[in-house]
Amino acid sequence: MSSKLIRGTFILTLGTMISKMLGLFYVIPFTRLVGLDGTALYQYSYIPYTIFISIATAGIPLAVSKFIAKYNALEEYAVGRRLFKSGLVVMLCTGILSFLILYFSAPLLAQGKTQPAEDIISVIRAVSFALIVVPFMSMIRGFFQGHQSMGPSAVSQVVEQVVRITFVLVGAYIILEFMGGDTVDAVRAATFAAFIGAIGSLFVLAWYWIKRKPGLDKLLEQDKGTVNISLKEMYKEILIYAAPFVLVGIANPLFQFIDQLTFENALVQAGVKAKDAGDAFSILNFQSHKLVIIPVSLATAFSLTLVPSVTKAFVEGDRKGLNFQLNQTFQVLLFLTLPAAAGLALLAEPFYTVFYGPMELGTEVLKMYAPVAILFALFSVTAAILQGINEQKWTILSLLTGLLIKLTFNIPLIKAFETDGAIAATALGYGAAIMINLIIIKKYSGYRFRLVLRRSLLIVIFGALMLAASAVTYRLLSNYLSPEVEWQSLILIAVTALVGGAVYFYLSIKTRLIYFLFGDKVDRLLGKLRIRV
Structure with missing residues (x-):
């Protein structure tokens, strides 16, 4: 295994662990802000959101990175770029579709709970907006990982968590202490923070793309151009792996x-x-x-x-x-x-x-x-x-x-x-x-x-x-x-x-x-x- 790959794997693992730790420790102040009613309301939205986001993105960065790395090794760089361009469109459509399904299924998911249905509907709909951005973002992460560049994924994960958690805690605190809002308002802001965090991560990835695009374009000049693979075959290979x-x-x-x-x-x-x-x-x-x-x-x-x-x-x-x-x-x-x-x-x-x-x-x-x-x-x-x-x-x-x-x-x-x-x-x-x-x-x-x-x-x-x-x-x-x-x-x-x-x-x-x-x-x-x- 090359030193570059070892370093990249370490960076990505470190970024993931930092992200997970941040995602754990924010619950201490958050629980004290919104109480048991608030965390229950938060969880009503986050469980279906997690399922939707997992279906839309789980395995995509790994599958895309494996596919791109495979054809890069064959010096067929244009194949990976073709997948990337079409994949961005596909993942944006997938994200919008997922958003619409979760947004409009909120009344159904809110049934049979001890808290008012309208409160649960509002927090589910607040978190659903993140689905528009996250699948699109996962495609970009997979593209960078396929070029053995783990930094963009690691940094964007950490930034996403920092922005999200900051918005969760600051937003909930301001709503409860200064704006006269109630627990439902605070939790609605906390769930919408998933969208804000995703936007922050997307800005990081966009910065990396602008910075590294000249080097990536140079690889295209070295493309052999001997492989002709259809988009249908590309997506079939990715789905099997993901x-x-x-x-x-x-x-x-x-x-x-x-x-x-x-x-x-x-x-x-x-x-x-x-x-x-x-x-x-x-x-x-x-x-x-x-x-x-x-x-x-x-x-x-x-x-x-x-x-x-x-x-x-x-x-x-x-x-x-x-x-x-x-x-x-x-x-x-x-x-x-x-x-x-x-x-x-x-x-x-x-x-x-x-x-x-x-x-x-x-x-x-x-x-x-x-x-x-x-x-x-x-x-x-x-x-x-x-x-x-x-x-x-x-x-x-x-x-x-x-x-x-x-x-x-x-x-x-x-x-x-x-x-x-x-x-x-x-x-x-x-x-x-x-x-x-x-x-x-x-x-x-x-x-x-x-x-x-x-x-x-x-x-x-x-x-x-x-x-x-x-x-x-x-x-x-x-x-x-x-x-x-x-x-x-x-x-x-x-x-x-x-x-x-x-x-x-x-x-x-x-x-x-x-x-x-x-x-x-x-x-x-x-x-x-x-x-x-």
């Missing part, structure tokens, strides 16, 4: 959308007050979900770096290499996700206090929801592996099965166990989808799970010992610090996590498990930290 990313991208929003359709009515039928049902929806699908997704993002990012090696080994028919790469992928995923999810469950109360303030229901929901992070991560990685072994079509079956199980059991489980029932239905749905993916991986790759099962048991034992040490530390500290006070909660989280992490790391070093997973990188890290083992 489809699996669309499915993986919309999996989580679809599970949340089922909750949006059924959760509150089921709770009301179970005897919960309408106001409390709305609050519970916000706690589950906005506040807790934002925290649960943290270990998923980190672990999945590490694990997916191994997937290209899986693809290479499969294509070359290297069965031994394939088994090794699959072993590494699953073990790294579990090694990182399991302790993070367990720690989040243990420290649910101080975590919730730091982000949203003390709340008994929030603590209980987060405690139950945290372990589901392991399933979220496993689904993403197994779906990526299916793509690596060219069996991505099975992702459709597994996802549909999971959604059907979620839809079937959601209402009965909510009526029986309230909010915990929705979490259980999600776990059942994801569990079934993962089982199907694993069966297909075993069937078509010949992979055996024996080593992973043994190592998983070892990781579980280490996780249990880590949890025990953390629990003792947390219990002792709780005698002097309160998890209902924000600054004291920060100390509780920091000290407990440090003790638990030290125990987990020590056990991994002594058994050399960490060396089996990360190799020489461990020694380099220990050297930098000046730690001797």
Whole structure:
């Protein structure tokens, strides 16, 4: 791999991580501004928006970049430019169509909620404007990535988040404090911020285009002109590559959308007050979900770096290499996700206090929801592996099965166990989808799970010992610090996590498990930290 590509991948990964962190931490002031009613209203619009935007754009930057890189390597630069020009028109049309569908379907999506339908309609319509710009923008990002230029995508992602979050917080604050507006007005401005952020990102990409166009035009002068491929063939190749990313991208929003359709009515039928049902929806699908997704993002990012090696080994028919790469992928995923999810469950109360303030229901929901992070991560990685072994079509079956199980059991489980029932239905749905993916991986790759099962048991034992040490530390500290006070909660989280992490790391070093997973990188890290083992 060239140093330019390594540098570009690092820049893009860094930009994505910064963007995700910004997208997490803004919820602290935002929740304090608009409260549970406001975050529930915000989520009513953002779940369908996420589904629409995923369908319109998920996989497009990657698919376009792969296509352009392929023909650039053949010195057929004009092919990629043709795709880019026509693709901009197509994505603009796709964006406008998506906007119109979401805008006019808002009354339908607003039905059956505990909050007034007109409020929900207004926030859905406010966020729908972003759909006009984002698909168009994703095409430009894919074009730059195809030329191994990751800076424009990374910078535009960060700028998009900074502009969006600034508009969310400043807009909501001004509306509530100076303009005499209410929560609905503040949330409407917050959802419209997605459009403002996209415009900011588009300006960044336009600047990069103006700056780099002369160099890109010079490449056209070197074009061989020997390949004649129709637009129909171009789009067919792109759609085949992008489809699996669309499915993986919309999996989580679809599970949340089922909750949006059924959760509150089921709770009301179970005897919960309408106001409390709305609050519970916000706690589950906005506040807790934002925290649960943290270990998923980190672990999945590490694990997916191994997937290209899986693809290479499969294509070359290297069965031994394939088994090794699959072993590494699953073990790294579990090694990182399991302790993070367990720690989040243990420290649910101080975590919730730091982000949203003390709340008994929030603590209980987060405690139950945290372990589901392991399933979220496993689904993403197994779906990526299916793509690596060219069996991505099975992702459709597994996802549909999971959604059907979620839809079937959601209402009965909510009526029986309230909010915990929705979490259980999600776990059942994801569990079934993962089982199907694993069966297909075993069937078509010949992979055996024996080593992973043994190592998983070892990781579980280490996780249990880590949890025990953390629990003792947390219990002792709780005698002097309160998890209902924000600054004291920060100390509780920091000290407990440090003790638990030290125990987990020590056990991994002594058994050399960490060396089996990360190799020489461990020694380099220990050297930098000046730690001797």
